[in-house]
Amino acid sequence: MKARKTATRRLRAPSLPAAALHRAEQLCTKAGERLTPARINAYAELLTQKNPISAYELLALMEQREGRKLAPLTVYRQLDFLVRVGLVHKLTSAQAYVACEHPDHPHDTLYLVCSSCGKADELESERVAELLSKAARSRGFKPGKAIVEVPGLCQTCRQPPDGADGIGVAGAR
Amino acid sequence: MKARKTATRRLRAPSLPAAALHRAEQLCTKAGERLTPARINAYAELLTQKNPISAYELLALMEQREGRKLAPLTVYRQLDFLVRVGLVHKLTSAQAYVACEHPDHPHDTLYLVCSSCGKADELESERVAELLSKAARSRGFKPGKAIVEVPGLCQTCRQPPDGADGIGVAGAR
DNA sequence: AACAATAACGTTATAACGTAACACTATACA
DNA sequence: TGTATAGTGTTACGTTATAACGTTATTGTT
Ligand SMILES: [Zn+2]
Ligand SMILES: [Zn+2]
Ligand SMILES: [Zn+2]
Ligand SMILES: [Zn+2]
Numbered sequence: 365m366k367a368r369k370t371a372t373r374r375l376r377a378p379s380l381p382a383a384a385l386h387r388a389e390q391l392c393t394k395a396g397e398r399l400t401p402a403r404i405n406a407y408a409e410l411l412t413q414k415n416p417i418s419a420y421e422l423l424a425l426m427e428q429r430e431g432r433k434l435a436p437l438t439v440y441r442q443l444d445f446l447v448r449v450g451l452v453h454k455l456t457s458a459q460a461y462v463a464c465e466h467p468d469h470p471h472d473t474l475y476l477v478c479s480s481c482g483k484a485d486e487l488e489s490e491r492v493a494e495l496l497s498k499a500a501r502s503r504g505f506k507p508g509k510a511i512v513e514v515p516g517l518c519q520t521c522r523q524p525p526d527g528a529d530g531i532g533v534a535g536a537r
Numbered sequence: 538m539k540a541r542k543t544a545t546r547r548l549r550a551p552s553l554p555a556a557a558l559h560r561a562e563q564l565c566t567k568a569g570e571r572l573t574p575a576r577i578n579a580y581a582e583l584l585t586q587k588n589p590i591s592a593y594e595l596l597a598l599m600e601q602r603e604g605r606k607l608a609p610l611t612v613y614r615q616l617d618f619l620v621r622v623g624l625v626h627k628l629t630s631a632q633a634y635v636a637c638e639h640p641d642h643p644h645d646t647l648y649l650v651c652s653s654c655g656k657a658d659e660l661e662s663e664r665v666a667e668l669l670s671k672a673a674r675s676r677g678f679k680p681g682k683a684i685v686e687v688p689g690l691c692q693t694c695r696q697p698p699d700g701a702d703g704i705g706v707a708g709a710r
Numbered sequence: 711a712a713c714a715a716t717a718a719c720g721t722t723a724t725a726a727c728g729t730a731a732c733a734c735t736a737t738a739c740a
Numbered sequence: 741t742g743t744a745t746a747g748t749g750t751t752a753c754g755t756t757a758t759a760a761c762g763t764t765a766t767t768g769t770t
Pocket of ligand 1: 464486
């Protein structure tokens, strides 16, 4: 008793690019995880965003897209999944989420995060990973994926060209 | 003019060690910040803790110590201050706070955080700081103090000696 | 000492972030 | 076909953090 299709109410998914979808499928297969429509939607929505967004911002976007109310938990579960398989990183210092720029292989979370405009620039550094891993193991500590977040001012937000300091970011070296 | 204390109502501060107090005073003087009794109390209470604690845990401890209700905001303000002057670090991935182990000079936040027992081991690495700073500047990014948190299992919590994996164990604090 | 300016503190209310519990649904596999 | 496992939806709740505003303490100046 639920067959009735109530005249599509703006259900268009954000249309995840085929290449991204394919990569995601492979990643999930390899990890023994299931890539469901709901998860695809969440990922696609995140991919439309240029900057990291909070879970509740994603919630609002998805609600608008799907034309119905969603529970926060829904979004959190999908984010947990996306982070788990490595498609998305959590910026813990900003309590925000952003799609990984090279999800093909697992790696640490390593970002430059602009305190002014919110932009997050993902880096990769084998040397940092190596240093941290070595330091950890030398203390008998078994390390997981490191979280490295460098707050500061991006090039654009440094506009005021004279040496003037911008935001109150302490201790720039 | 100072009103006499009204028959001590368990107001015993946790007695901040004199050396720590002295260091804190110097730090604040240098930074042009005021070290008030309330702030000293918060710091002292944090110093009694072996592991990082949440703001609300600190709130409860201080309420118990002072025998009265406090507002969360009070504690948050004191924590902001302590982090600002460098006496305390925030472990952003655990939403917890811990006293710095060498507050004498400013430095990045760099911890090994056990996902099982919650212990946080503070490291210092000039090389990591240097690498991050260099990478940032090479992109026109003006870096502040980096946040580096490595989750994992501490030596103690690795007890189960067979090679079994243990990462990802939730529920530290 | 009196004053003004600023920083810290207290209080109430509320916003933002995240999870527990439970019932239901889909898929995989014997 | 059953049975086990994983995913989803819903309600309610818990935790973390801040806004707004008025009061008190400190500092520097007259
Ligand atoms: Zn990535
Ligand atoms: Zn910026
Ligand atoms: Zn430190
Ligand atoms: Zn441990």
